[in-house]
Each structure stands twice: as structure tokens, then as C-alpha cells.
Amino acid sequence: MLFVKRFCLGAIVVGCCAAPALAADASTPPRPPHIVVILADDLGYGDTGCYGATAIPTPNIDRLANEGLRFTRCYAPASTCTPTRYALMTGEYGWRQRRRKTSILDGDAPLAIEPGRPTLPAVLQSAGYHTALVGKWHLGVGDGERPVDFNGRVGPGPLEVGFDEAFYIPATVDRVPCVFIEDHAVHRLDPADPVQISYQRRIGQLPVGRERPDLLKYPADNQHSDVIINGISRIGYMAGGRQAWWVDEEIADTLAQRCDRIIQKQYDGPLFLLVGTHDPHVPHAPHPRFVGKSQCGVRGDSIVQLDWLVGAVLDSLQRAGIAEQTLVLVTSDNGPTVFDGYDDGSVAELGDHRPAGPLRGGKYLVDEGGCRVPLIARWPGRIESGESDEMISLVDLLPSLATLGGVAALPAGVGADGVDASATLLSAQSPSPRDHVVLQGVANGFALVDGPWKFIPSNAAGAADDIGRGANPLDTRFAEARIAEDRLYRLDEDPSESRNLIAEHPEQAVRLRARLQAIRRAGQGTAPQ
Numbered sequence: 263m264l265f266v267k268r269f270c271l272g273a274i275v276v277g278c279c280a281a282p283a284l285a286a287d288a289s290t291p292p293r294p295p296h297i298v299v300i301l302a303d304d305l306g307y308g309d310t311g312c313y314g315a316t317a318i319p320t321p322n323i324d325r326l327a328n329e330g331l332r333f334t335r336c337y338a339p340a341s342t343c344t345p346t347r348y349a350l351m352t353g354e355y356g357w358r359q360r361r362r363k364t365s366i367l368d369g370d371a372p373l374a375i376e377p378g379r380p381t382l383p384a385v386l387q388s389a390g391y392h393t394a395l396v397g398k399w400h401l402g403v404g405d406g407e408r409p410v411d412f413n414g415r416v417g418p419g420p421l422e423v424g425f426d427e428a429f430y431i432p433a434t435v436d437r438v439p440c441v442f443i444e445d446h447a448v449h450r451l452d453p454a455d456p457v458q459i460s461y462q463r464r465i466g467q468l469p470v471g472r473e474r475p476d477l478l479k480y481p482a483d484n485q486h487s488d489v490i491i492n493g494i495s496r497i498g499y500m501a502g503g504r505q506a507w508w509v510d511e512e513i514a515d516t517l518a519q520r521c522d523r524i525i526q527k528q529y530d531g532p533l534f535l536l537v538g539t540h541d542p543h544v545p546h547a548p549h550p551r552f553v554g555k556s557q558c559g560v561r562g563d564s565i566v567q568l569d570w571l572v573g574a575v576l577d578s579l580q581r582a583g584i585a586e587q588t589l590v591l592v593t594s595d596n597g598p599t600v601f602d603g604y605d606d607g608s609v610a611e612l613g614d615h616r617p618a619g620p621l622r623g624g625k626y627l628v629d630e631g632g633c634r635v636p637l638i639a640r641w642p643g644r645i646e647s648g649e650s651d652e653m654i655s656l657v658d659l660l661p662s663l664a665t666l667g668g669v670a671a672l673p674a675g676v677g678a679d680g681v682d683a684s685a686t687l688l689s690a691q692s693p694s695p696r697d698h699v700v701l702q703g704v705a706n707g708f709a710l711v712d713g714p715w716k717f718i719p720s721n722a723a724g725a726a727d728d729i730g731r732g733a734n735p736l737d738t739r740f741a742e743a744r745i746a747e748d749r750l751y752r753l754d755e756d757p758s759e760s761r762n763l764i765a766e767h768p769e770q771a772v773r774l775r776a777r778l779q780a781i782r783r784a785g786q787g788t789a790p791q
């Protein structure tokens with residue numbers, strides 16, 4: 263018997279999961295699984311062994327792929343962090359949010375999601391899940407009315423948009439503040455040594471990279487040459503809070519310990535855990551036990567560390583006795599970049615390693631290498647191991663995981679850019695309900711993948727339409743990443759986007775331009791317009 267009740271977000275919760283079980287006994291509806299989503303930062307399509315890498319040992323991720331389903335056509339909705347994470351959280355594309363900034367956020371940027379809006383964790387929370395965030399957040403904190411007080415109550419943040427608990431890196435590790443936040447407070451802060459940050463002006467007495475290169479682990483570009491914390495210069499200035507500073511080499515260990523603590527506890531309902539890893543984003547500073555463990559420099563070593571973290575989380579599930587009842591997803595927020603501001607040897611030592619595999623481009627771009635990301639799904643006994651070439655986007659996680667979590671109906675408009683791909687997540691035999699995806703790069707670059715076709719409109723000044731402009735009026739950086747001409751590809755025949763078919767198939771360009779325009783203009787979703 264199903265039990266049905268309404269909960270505060272207006273969704274309907276049912277006591278069984280709608281997805282078909284491999285070996286389900288019809289009389290006992292399967293319980294909603296624990297769900298662990300491990301979201302790597304800047305991990306490329308070709309960066310792990312199961313996706314073809316040979317220079318970087320990733321035994322834990324490879325084991326997960328062997329035991330689960332490995333996807334070859336999963337897309338991050340954007341080629342940078344914040345809009346992808348926004349889409350994962352809300353089920354809506356980042357560019358629909360016009361009131362709040364969803365381009366790459368600094369550490370003092372306000373929360374990009376309206377408090378109280380139904381998000382993936384909020385929907386699961388209302389269905390009885392205990393919801394936890396560990397690691398990278400990068401969706402802002404504070405109400406935007408006044409600066410966040412890092413010495414007082416830090417918020418609104420993850421707890422106001424659906425998490426019961428959070429231990430998080432507020433922005434990126436290359437940005438201030440270089441401290442973890444636990445729920446509503448800076449972790450380990452000594453009140454006698456208050457922490458302050460500024461992206462506008464130099465504050466405090468700490469040395470800065472452009473004046474004291476002698477103090478640095480490695481040189482950095484001008485953008486990453488502000489305050490030096492732990493021998494690494496960052497974006498932005500910071501003063502105080504010394505006891506609370508993270509130690510870069512220990513971040514993966516800290517996150518693993520936090521995950522373990524959460525996983526070993528008993529909750530009233532199932533657990534939803536979102537793990538935002540720092541690896542392999544810059545700055546690269548893996549623990550000494552991982553240094554030299556790849557054959558392609560310190561970025562590769564950071565991927566070895568990421569793989570260790572995945573293994574540690576799997577171990578925790580095993581020790582807690584819940585591995586069999588847990589759906590584990592491993593994916594990435596955007597494609598790879600080998601140089602991202604720090605001269606840490608990654609470019610020189612890359613060798614033959616291809617971070618994006620056979621794909622063109624990488625982070626910041628709408629090319630396949632920027633947005634097509636690894637995705638592995640494991641749920642012992644429920645997911646048969648294999649490979650799926652079905653199209654899926656991380657914007658689909660909200661409706662899909664809601665279904666698997668026992669939420670039968672989402673409130674109107676919630677997750678409107680996503681599709682319920684829960685069956686596709688569980689079985690290589692289940693065709694995806696998704697036939698297209700919109701991709702967002704920096705500098706208001708956009709692309710539409712539609713079946714085998716991919717169309718990338720020019721966003722150069724004077725281009726014939728406005729598809730590529732005005733995406734988010736607040737995103738004015740990266741003006742150099744312009745798309746000079748319209749581009750059209752057949753991804754089934756040319757996954758590397760090497761032959762522009764625009765002259766051969768002008769009719770497709772017309773059709774796809776109109777479709778992209780229509781999707782962009784449709785006012786769907788719940789983001790206030």
C-alpha cells in the first residue's frame with residue numbers, strides 16, 4: 263500500500279520509489295535509497311581510468327564504474343561551477359535567474375537561490391531525508407543587503423535552501439575566505455582574531471603574492487596574486503582568523519572525515535549527502551602521500567587524491583552497513599583546465615594525458631570538453647553494471663532523485679528545466695526522456711544539443727540575434743571567450759566538433775537557432791523574473 267501525504271512544499275510524497283527494481287518483490291515496495299552525490303570540481307571527461315586515462319590511477323572510481331552504470335553523454339548545464347551547481351540545486355538553468363548573480367561567484371557574493379525555494383535537498387528533506395552538504399558550495403552566502411559577518415551568523419546559506427547540516431567551502435579554494443563554514447559559523451574561529459575579507463582593497467598585514475613571490479609554493483598570474491595563505495596566493499584579501507584557516511594539503515582528509523561522521527549516524531529517514539570536492543580545481547596542493555602518484559604532474563596527483571576521497575566515502579558506506587541501500591553518483595561540475603592561474607607545473611608535465619579525452623575544448627567553453635562530464639551511478643542490486651549512451655543533464659537530478667526518493671509530484675514549476683530521468687539513471691536499457699540540452703559558457707556563450715546535432719551561435723558583436731547576449735546582465739567578464747562564427751556539428755559522427763557543417767546544413771542552423779531562442783525566452787520555472 264502506498265501512503266500519500268502532502269508536505270510543506272506542496273509536493274506529494276509516496277512511500278515507495280517509482281523506479282522499477284531489478285529484483286523487487288512486488289509485495290514489499292523498495293525503500294527510498296540513501297543518496298550520495300559526489301560532485302568533483304573541474305574533473306574532465308578523460309581524467310579517469312574508466313573514461314580512458316592511463317596516466318592517472320583511479321582505482322576507486324573505476325571500481326564504481328565496474329559495479330555501476332557509466333554514462334557517456336552526461337552534460338553539466340554550464341562550463342563553470344556556479345551555474346551548474348545552481349541548476350543541480352534548483353532544476354533550472356542558471357541563466358533563468360535574473361535577480362541574483364549566478365556567474366562565477368566571489369567569496370563575498372550573496373546567496374544565488376532565494377531562501378525557502380524548493381531545491382533538490384529541500385524536496386528530499388520534505389520527503390523525510392536527512393540532508394547534508396560537505397565541501398564546495400560556491401552559491402553565495404548572505405542576503406546581499408549587508409556584507410556577511412564572518413565573525414557572527416553566516417547566512418542565509420545552504421541551511422536556508424534545504425540542508426539540515428553543512429560543512430562547506432564558501433566559494434573556491436583559490437578565493438578568500440580560506441576557512442570552512444559549519445552550519446552558520448566559521449569553523450574553529452577564535453573570537454579574539456576576527457576574520458575579514460575584501461575583494462576591493464587590501465586589508466590587514468598578511469603578505470600578498472605580487473610583492474612576496476619568495477613566499478609562494480608556485481607563481482601565479484596577477485588575478486591570483488592577492489593574499490598569501492599557506493604559501494599560496496589567492497583571489498581577494500583576508501585578515502585574521504588564523505586558527506580557522508584550512509590547510510590545503512588536508513582538505514580532502516577533512517572532507518572525508520566529515521562525510522564519515524555523517525554517514526555513520528542514524529537518522530529517522532534516509533540520508534542525502536552532497537559532497538563537493540575541491541579536487542582537481544586549482545590551487546593544486548595534494549597531501550604529500552599523493553604527490554608523484556600520477557604521471558602527469560600535480561593536477562594528476564589531485565585526481566589521485568579525489569579518487570582516494572571517493573574510496574573513503576564508499577568505505578564509510580560499507581562500514582555503516584548501508585552500501586547496498588545507497589545510490590552513489592560521481593560526476594563533475596564542468597570540464598577541465600590545465601592552467602587556471604597558477605604556474606604549478608601542470609602544463610609542462612601533462613605529457614600525453616588528455617583531460618577532456620577526445621573532446622574539444624574545456625572549462626569556460628560550450629564545446630563538448632567544457633560541458634560533457636563523467637557520470638557514474640551505482641546502486642547494488644538495483645543498477646545493472648554497464649554503459650549508457652543516453653543523454654542526461656545534471657539539471658535532471660532534481661526531478662530524477664525526487665522520484666527515486668519517493669516524491670511523486672513536485673510543486674508546479676519546480677525543476678522545470680529538468681526531466682525525470684530516474685529510469686535512465688537505473689538502467690542502460692531505459693531511453694532518456696531528454697532529447698536536447700542547453701549549455702552555457704562564460705561570456706554569454708550558449709549551445710543547443712538536439713539529438714545528434716549541436717548548434718553554437720556566434721556571440722560576437724553584431725551577430726544577427728540576441729541568443730548569445732544578455733544571459734545574465736551581471737556577467738561581464740571573460741570578454742575574450744567570444745564565439746566568432748555560428749557553428750554546427752553532428753556529434754554522432756564528429757564528437758570532437760572538428761567539422762563545421764553550417765554551410766552544408768543551413769536549414770538545421772535555422773531550426774536550432776529558433777529552438778534555442780524559444781527555450782531561452784520561455785519563462786518557465788520558479789526563479790522570480
Ligand code: NG6
Nearest residue numbers: 304342343344366434436485602603
Ligand atoms: C575564475 C578564476 C579561476 C577559477 C574560476 C572558478 C580568474 C582569472 N580565474 O575567475 O581560477 O577560480 O574563476 O572556477 O580569476 S569554477 O570551477 O569554480 O567555476
Ligand code: CA
Nearest residue numbers: 303304343595
Ligand atoms: Ca568547477
